[in-house]
Amino acid sequence: CHGPYESSGVVQYRTFRLQGLQALRARGHQCVMEETREWNTVELVVNGELVFSCDTKQLEFGDGKLDPVCIEAVNAVEDAY
Numbered sequence: 169c170h171g172p173y174e175s176s177g178v179v180q181y182r183t184f185r186l187q188g189l190q191a192l193r194a195r196g197h198q199c200v201m202e203e204t205r206e207w208n209t210v211e212l213v214v215n216g217e218l219v220f221s222c223d224t225k226q227l228e229f230g231d232g233k234l235d236p237v238c239i240e241a242v243n244a245v246e247d248a249y
Contacts, residue, residue: 170201170202170203170209171205173208173224187232188233188235189238192242195246209224219244220244
């Protein structure tokens with residue numbers, strides 16, 4: 169789940185910062201992006217259980233390989249199994 173966040177004075181849903189989380193697909197996980205009304209929020213849910221949450225602006229742009237928050241998120245998903 170991801171909520172809208174402010175950038176350049178405009179609040180809207182954006183997925184730029186979520187691109188690094190696509191690493192989950194590369195590891196064989198199914199990813200479903202759902203919009204939520206909670207501003208600045210990213211939540212990862214596995215089998216109905218919240219396993220990771222962060223502020224959207226904590227995620228860096230890019231493939232996620234060097235983003236420590238993205239690495240933490242991927243590890244949280246993998247540990248949920």
